[in-house]
Structures are given as structure tokens and as C-alpha cells.
Amino acid sequence: xxxxxxxxxxxxxxxxxxxxxxxxIIRVVPGDAAAVILxxxxxxxxxxxxxxxxxxxxxxxxxxxxxxxxxxxGDLGTSLVTKRPVLEEALRVLPNTLELAxxxxxxxxxxxxxxxxYAAIHRNAWPDYVGRxxxxxxxxxxxxxxxxxxxxAFAIQLRWFPVIGTSANAGPWDRFLGVxxxxxxxxxxxxxxxxxVTRSSxxxxxxxxxxxxxxxxxxxxxxxxxxxxxxxSLLPIITVVGLYFGTLIGNAxxxxxxxxxxxxxxxxxxxxxxxxYTLLQGLxxxxxxxxxxxxxxxxxxYAAVDxxxxxx
Amino acid sequence: MNKTTMAVLAGLLAAPALATLPAAAETLQxxxxxxxxxxxxxxxxxxxxxxxxxxxxxxxVRFPPGSADPAKLEPDLAERWETAAxxxxxxxxxxxxxKFQGGFGEVSADDVxxxxxxxxxxxxxxxxxxxxxxxxxxxxxxxxxxxELKYPDAGLLGLLSNFNGGRIVSKKxxxxxxxxxxxxxxxxxxxxxxxxxxxxxxxxxxxxDSFRGAPKIDEVFWRFVLSDSSRDLAFQSGQIDxxxxxxxxxxxxxxxxRPDAVVDIFGLGEFRTLHINRSIKPLDDIRVRQAIAAAIxxxxxVRFVGPDVARKGCSVVPPGYRGEDCSWTVKTDVNRAxxxxxxxxxxxxxxxxxxxxxxxxxxxxxxxxxxxLGKAGIKLDMKVVxxxxxxxxxxxxxxxxxxxxxxxxxxxxxxxxxxxxxxxTVGKPTAITNFSHCAIADAEIEQARKETDAARQMAAWKVxxxxxxSDVCAVPLFELQQVWARSRKVDYGYELKGAINIAPxxxxxxxxxx
Numbered sequence: 001x002x003x004x005x006x007x008x009x010x011x012x013x014x015x016x017x018x019x020x021x022x023x024x025i026i027r028v029v030p031g032d033a034a035a036v037i038l039x040x041x042x043x044x045x046x047x048x049x050x051x052x053x054x055x056x057x058x059x060x061x062x063x064x065x066x067x068x069x070x071x072x073x074g075d076l077g078t079s080l081v082t083k084r085p086v087l088e089e090a091l092r093v094l095p096n097t098l099e100l101a102x103x104x105x106x107x108x109x110x111x112x113x114x115x116x117x118y119a120a121i122h123r124n125a126w127p128d129y130v131g132r133x134x135x136x137x138x139x140x141x142x143x144x145x146x147x148x149x150x151x152x153a154f155a156i157q158l159r160w161f162p163v164i165g166t167s168a169n170a171g172p173w174d175r176f177l178g179v180x181x182x183x184x185x186x187x188x189x190x191x192x193x194x195x196x197v198t199r200s201s202x203x204x205x206x207x208x209x210x211x212x213x214x215x216x217x218x219x220x221x222x223x224x225x226x227x228x229x230x231x232x233s234l235l236p237i238i239t240v241v242g243l244y245f246g247t248l249i250g251n252a253x254x255x256x257x258x259x260x261x262x263x264x265x266x267x268x269x270x271x272x273x274x275x276x277y278t279l280l281q282g283l284x285x286x287x288x289x290x291x292x293x294x295x296x297x298x299x300x301x302y303a304a305v306d307x308x309x310x311x312x
Numbered sequence: 313m314n315k316t317t318m319a320v321l322a323g324l325l326a327a328p329a330l331a332t333l334p335a336a337a338e339t340l341q342x343x344x345x346x347x348x349x350x351x352x353x354x355x356x357x358x359x360x361x362x363x364x365x366x367x368x369x370x371x372x373v374r375f376p377p378g379s380a381d382p383a384k385l386e387p388d389l390a391e392r393w394e395t396a397a398x399x400x401x402x403x404x405x406x407x408x409x410x411k412f413q414g415g416f417g418e419v420s421a422d423d424v425x426x427x428x429x430x431x432x433x434x435x436x437x438x439x440x441x442x443x444x445x446x447x448x449x450x451x452x453x454x455x456x457x458x459x460e461l462k463y464p465d466a467g468l469l470g471l472l473s474n475f476n477g478g479r480i481v482s483k484k485x486x487x488x489x490x491x492x493x494x495x496x497x498x499x500x501x502x503x504x505x506x507x508x509x510x511x512x513x514x515x516x517x518x519x520x521d522s523f524r525g526a527p528k529i530d531e532v533f534w535r536f537v538l539s540d541s542s543r544d545l546a547f548q549s550g551q552i553d554x555x556x557x558x559x560x561x562x563x564x565x566x567x568x569x570r571p572d573a574v575v576d577i578f579g580l581g582e583f584r585t586l587h588i589n590r591s592i593k594p595l596d597d598i599r600v601r602q603a604i605a606a607a608i609x610x611x612x613x614v615r616f617v618g619p620d621v622a623r624k625g626c627s628v629v630p631p632g633y634r635g636e637d638c639s640w641t642v643k644t645d646v647n648r649a650x651x652x653x654x655x656x657x658x659x660x661x662x663x664x665x666x667x668x669x670x671x672x673x674x675x676x677x678x679x680x681x682x683x684x685l686g687k688a689g690i691k692l693d694m695k696v697v698x699x700x701x702x703x704x705x706x707x708x709x710x711x712x713x714x715x716x717x718x719x720x721x722x723x724x725x726x727x728x729x730x731x732x733x734x735x736x737t738v739g740k741p742t743a744i745t746n747f748s749h750c751a752i753a754d755a756e757i758e759q760a761r762k763e764t765d766a767a768r769q770m771a772a773w774k775v776x777x778x779x780x781x782s783d784v785c786a787v788p789l790f791e792l793q794q795v796w797a798r799s800r801k802v803d804y805g806y807e808l809k810g811a812i813n814i815a816p817x818x819x820x821x822x823x824x825x826x
Contacts, residue, residue, distance in 0.1 A: 030700075031703070039438050041439065045434075045741045046438075048741075083491065148541055156548060163545045257542070259542070262511035269538075
């Protein structure tokens with residue numbers, strides 16, 4: 001309990017530093033939301049009037065204090081372009097992003113773990129080489145390229161899935177069809193990381209004394225691999241899954257665009273193109289908070305898996 | 313094969329049928345290249361938002377579907393009109409019995425007065441500057457409106473057309489809905505906005521009470537598919553009936569080869585011009601500006617962009633605009649360019665710092681221009697930035713040359729006023745898009761704007777263009793036309809030669825056969 005509290009409290013200063021960095025970075029980006037809103041036929045005077053209305057003329061220190069004050073009240077501000085609360089904008093598409101993230105992690109683990117275990121057990125045999133080749137391809141293929149390849153194969157040639165998502169009120173089957181290819185796209189990349197780490201972590205554990213003892217006791221190879229080796233190789237795997245969450249979000253932006261799924265990634269891209277500072281900083285805060293949360297959960301998962309950490 | 317395997321296979325084979333988009337027999341699926349809508353307020357909307365609204369709103373007059381020719385403007389919500397002898401007062405008689413969508417009643421003079429005043433107010437409209445000519449809009453009776461002008465304006469009908477600020481909105485709806493009006497505005501067009509699902513689509517439903525007759529299509533799904541490749545694939549798979557295409561020769565050639573697809577190429581295109589910023593030395597010297605013009609080979613650029621999608625310009629006023637004057641030409645001559653530079657005191661050439669957007673319709677063309685100018689000893693130091701940054705920096709006078717593309721109302725005045733009148737010079741409070749700091753033809757531009765005699769107006773525009781071209785404020789390049797693709801199942805119901813809102817209009821006559 002004390003360990004958990006310590007990890008959570010340590011997350012708070014990280015968040016504050018991140019919020020400040022986000023505020024500064026966004027203000028450094030050149031561009032003008034007023035110009036996007038009014039279009040290129042608006043006069044300079046009209047643009048100045050709108051900047052005044054949007055508060056873009058206020059000193060940065062004032063804007064920063066207002067931003068932090070709003071955060072304390074859970075208020076991420078109002079979108080400069082749509083005039084809707086940032087939180088409302090984010091919540092409208094957040095379920096889609098969470099659905100994609102969860103499905104991708106499932107696919108990543110379902111593919112990566114068995115592949116890594118099998119490769120470790122059959123080290124330097126052909127399944128190991130195949131597994132390593134698969135990992136290499138997964139690690140080197142950009143998400144938008146693999147996305148287009150999946151669409152060409154499964155949506156154009158085989159016609160099993162739609163190219164773009166369906167209506168907002170889709171039933172469970174249509175929802176599944178809509179998430180399957182994007183999740184596979186992200187999951188394959190993640191599985192490459194998981195397979196590699198599982199393999200190397202298990203290989204390190206396979207040489208341990210307790211594994212030799214287990215074998216000497218006559219326990220079968222599968223049981224040794226799963227109950228003794230895998231259980232003691234989990235820490236690096238958990239680390240990869242936790243760290244991968246940040247990468248997943250980055251790849252989710254590209255995947256959402258290629259598969260035309262609504263989500264935070266597309267929203268952030270739109271905000272960047274329209275220089276909608278408040279929306280952009282709100283979304284980055286949500287993303288950053290998820291990453292910090294994922295790290296805290298990773299720390300907590302360490303403690304759950306390994307009692308030595310809990311008691312340290 | 314066991315029963316379980318067969319069931320799984322049957323399920324997979326059935327998947328495509330279940331995966332199709334929600335399609336009634338008369339549903340049209342359209343995909344455009346944007347992430348979402350920005351603003352559907354008819355007096356604020358631009359780009360793809362404005363294209364969508366062309367199906368929702370009418371004006372007092374309209375461009376017939378398939379035309380962007382101002383000479384063909386015809387009655388729309390106004391049945392007829394009269395002009396006072398001094399040209400400063402116009403009286404419009406409204407069509408009776410035209411209903412607004414959503415049960416907001418019939419169009420009356422109150423709605424027209426409200427709409428035009430709203431369009432002329434900078435607090436509610438992005439097009440207020442265009443309406444500066446209007447002194448007042450007065451309700452004469454329930455179905456008659458009088459527009460008082462500050463000075464005669466032969467181009468007034470264009471302002472009142474089904475385009476930008478000319479859109480007539482329901483006063484009752486706008487007042488009742490307040491800020492919500494920009495999400496679901498109410499007009500009189502053949503389709504009404506029914507639903508907006510963020511990042512996915514806007515669903516339009518047929519306005520069965522449309523005064524031109526009930527549309528043959530029940531619903532239009534206006535989908536946002538940002539990725540060009542995904543839009544292509546969705547069109548190829550048959551999920552989408554109409555797409556915003558890529559304005560590239562290779563793409564056009566590929567899609568034209570498909571037996572089930574039709575490619576529509578039409579104007580108004582965006583006219584690309586290279587503005588020469590004389591406020592940055594040595595471009596204040598006309599000989600250097602002449603050297604730049606002589607070094608650029610526009611024919612080569614048109615060949616590079618593609619003959620199907622690019623149309624060479626002959627003047628600073630875009631091709632096809634009323635008042636365009638083609639009596640002026642520049643011959644590409646690299647030796648003359650070098651000689652002019654030498655005469656201007658730059659025998660070893662010059663280096664210019666240029667801000668360039670990284671978008672695909674600008675950067676590759678600027679690289680061609682960089683190469684052409686390089687042969688004459690004019691070196692371009694290109695600062696490549698993202699598009700919003702480019703838009704900001706060119707307005708901060710940070711670029712010696714400004715490559716800019718725009719589509720405007722197709723009369724010479726719109727282009728001349730916004731790009732070549734001194735009041736529009738960047739840096740001034742009245743700035744619009746005069747990046748060259750050109751101020752040579754203010755008198756002629758103003759004279760033509762107020763001229764009621766068509767021949768005298770054309771003559772004033774001709775002199776203005778001669779002056780601007782001779783002073784080398786800019787090098788006119790080419791018009792990049794609009795490119796859309798549609799399934800052969802889609803029939804617009806009219807011949808598409810042009811579109812004022814730069815997208816094919818979906819009218820009451822448009823059909824899609826399944």
C-alpha cells in the first residue's frame with residue numbers, strides 16, 4: 001500500500017513538469033488560429049479583433065496561470081475553433097481510442113507472447129529464426145505502410161472488412177469489423193517488441209539454477225517453460241507493455257488516419273493544423289496523463305508480480 | 313472440412329455484406345479530404361465546410377448547377393429585380409412559398425435583411441469585407457427588399473449568389489439557436505443537415521419541401537477521410553460513390569482507366585501566382601523582377617503538374633474570370649534574365665530567402681521554380697515549413713517570393729482588389745493578400761469597381777492588368793483545377809463544367825442507381 005502511494009505521489013510532479021512543457025511548446029509553434037477561423041480573405045483588422053476575443057493577445061504568464069487554474073478545477077478550456085469545451089471534444093472520441101488501444105494490446109500479447117516463448121524454447125532452430133524475422137519486420141514497418149497493406153489484402157482483395165469505419169450507431173459485429181484491422185495493425189508492431197523481449201528474458205532465466213532443479217525433479221518441458229521460466233521472466237515483458245503505451249499512442253494517430261477511425265489521434269492532428277492551442281494542449285495533457293498513468297500501473301504491476309519489489 | 317470450420321468460413325464470407333455502410337437505395341456516400349468540419353456557419357465556412365453548405369443554402373440569385381460563369385447568374389430566392397437609374401439602389405422581389413428546412417417557416421424580407429446584414433458584419437461574417445459596398449438593406453414589404461449601395465457596383469449580383477456571404481439563412485432559426493446555429497444551420501437548399509458525428513460524417517437529409525422539388529436522393533453521407541490512399545481504396549471498394557480526388561496527373565490517368573469510374577475536372581480552380589515582394593531588396597529594382605519573370609518557364613511547370621489538371625494563366629487575373637486580359641505575354645529567356653541582372657548590378661546573381669509550404673501542391677512546384685531561377689543565377693534559399701506557419705510568415709513579410717493559390721469570385725475585381733490594391737498590402741490594418749506590395753493600379757481597380765458601363769469597366773480592368781504585368785508585381789503561373797471522381801452510378805442531373813463552391817453540387821435532380 002505504501003509502495004503504491006509512493007508511486008502515485010511520484011507521478012504528480014512528473015505531470016506538473018509535463019503540463020508546463022506542453023504549455024510552452026505549444027506557444028512556440030508558429031501559426032495563427034485566428035487566420036484559420038476567418039480564412040485568407042479576412043483583413044488584418046478582423047484578425048486582430050478575433051485574436052483579442054480569443055485571448056491570444058494576453059501575456060503568456062497570464063495565459064499560463066489561467067491554464068493551471070483551469071486544470072485545478074478540471075477545466076481544460078474551450079476550443080478556439082469550435083468553441084466547445086475541450087473535455088467534451090475529447091470525451092466524444094475517447095472511447096474509440098481506448099477501444100483501439102485495448103484491442104491492440106490484446107492482439108500484441110496474443111501474438112507476441114507465444115511467439116517469444118516458442119522461440120526461446122527452440123533457440124537457434126527454424127521457429128526461432130522465423131520468430132526473429134517476424135519481429136524485425138514488425139519493428140521496421142511504419143504503421144501507415146502496414147495499414148495500407150492490410151487494407152489492400154483484407155478490404156480490397158478479400159473484402160472481409162470495410163475500408164473505412166461504419167456509422168456511429170454500428171452494432172457489435174460492425175464495431176468488431178471496424179476495430180479488427182486497425183488493432184491488428186498496431187498489435188503486429190507491438191507483438192514484435194513483446195516477442196523479442198519474451199525470448200531474451202526467457203533465455204536469461206532458462207540458465208538459472210531453479211530451472212535446472214525443476215527439470216531434475218522430472219517436470220515436463222512445457223510446465224517448466226510456463227510455470228517456472230515465464231513467471232520469472234515477466235518483469236521485462238511488463239516494462240515493454242507499459243513503455244509501449246506511449247509508442248502505441250503515436251502509432252494510433254497514423255492508424256486512425258489510414259483506417260479513418262475517429263479518435264484522439266485525429267483530433268490532435270486537426271488541432272495542430274488549425275492551430276487550436278487550447279484543444280491541442282488539452283489533448284496533449286490527456287495523452288500525457290495516460291502515459292504517466294500507464295507508468296504508475298507498470299510500477300504497481302511489478303510489485304504484484306515480484307514480492308521483493310513490494311517489500312523493498 | 314468439419315462443421316465448425318465451415319461455419320467460420322461462412323461467417324467470414326458473409327462479413328463483406330454485413331460490413332457495408334448503412335445504405336438505403338437512395339443514399340449517396342461522399343468522401344472529402346479533411347479530418348472534420350471546422351465551422352458550418354454559412355457566413356464563416358470555408359474550404360470543405362463551404363462545399364458541404366452549397367447543398368444546404370440558396371441565395372437571391374444562383375449560378376446554375378454545373379456553372380461558375382457570372383454571366384449565367386439566374387433568379388433563385390428572388391424572382392426578379394430592378395436597378396435604379398443611378399445604379400445605387402436595387403429592389404428584389406422574393407419568390408413566394410419557399411420554405412426553410414426544419415419547419416422554420418417561409419422565406420420573407422425579414423430573413424433576407426437579417427442574412428445580408430449578418431454577412432456584412434465583421435463580428436458574424438468572414439466575408440464582411442466584400443459587403444463594404446452595401447450602405448443599407450431595407451424591407452419594403454413582406455416579399456420585397458431594397459439594397460442601397462454606397463456606389464454603383466456592377467458585380468452586386470455575384471455577392472448575392474449562392475456562395476459565401478450570399479447565403480440566405482432563417483432569421484428565426486439563427487436567433488432561436490444562438491451559438492448552436494453554426495453546428496446545424498437552416499437554409500432552403502435541397503438538403504438539410506441532420507447529424508454530425510465527429511471525425512466521421514455529416515448526414516444530410518432530403519428537404520422534401522424544397523421549392524425546386526423533392527430531391528431524388530434521400531440521404532447524403534458527407535464523410536471525412538483525410539488520407540488520400542484510404543479515400544482511394546474506399547472508392548475502389550465501392551463503399552464511397554464520390555470522392556475529392558488528387559490534383560495530380562498520375563492519379564487522374566489511373567482513375568480514368570477504371571471502367572466503373574468517372575473523373576470530373578472543372579473550375580473554379582485555384583490560380584497559382586508567384587508574387588514578387590518589392591519591399592525586400594533587390595526586388596525593388598524592376599530589372600530584377602523582370603529577370604525573375606524571364607527566367608520562369610510556365611509551360612514547363614504546366615507539363616510538370618499535368619496538362620489535365622493545370623491550365624496556363626496569361627494574366628494576373630485567373631483564366632475564365634470576367635475581365636481577364638490575355639493581350640500580355642512574357643517569353644522565357646534565360647539569357648535576357650542574366651543580362652537584366654547584370655544591368656541591375658548583380659553580375660554574379662542574387663540569393664533570395666523564400667518561405668515555402670510543405671504541402672504537395674506547393675513544394676514540388678517551388679523546387680521546379682528554384683531550378684529554373686537557378687539557371688539565371690537567382691538562387692532561392694527555401695525555408696520549408698508546415699502550411700499554417702507558411703500562412704503566418706508570408707503575412708509577416710518574411711518571404712521574398714510568395715507562391716500562392718486561391719479561388720475567388722470569378723470577376724477581375726476580386727483578384728485585383730485582394731492581391732494588387734495597395735490597401736490589401738500585408739502589414740496594413742486593411743491587409744488581405746497583397747504580398748508583392750504592388751500599388752501601381754489602385755485608380756483603375758477602383759474605377760472599374762464602380763463603373764456601371766460594361767465596356768468601360770472592361771477597359772479599366774485591361775489597363776489595371778497592363779500596369780500590374782508591366783510593373784512585374786507577380787508572375788502568373790497556372791490554374792490548378794478541381795478534381796473529383798465518381799462512380800458511373802452517380803448522375804449529377806446536370807452537365808458539370810464549373811462549380812462556384814469548388815465541389816460538384818448535389819441537387820434535387822442528382823441520382824444514384826444501385
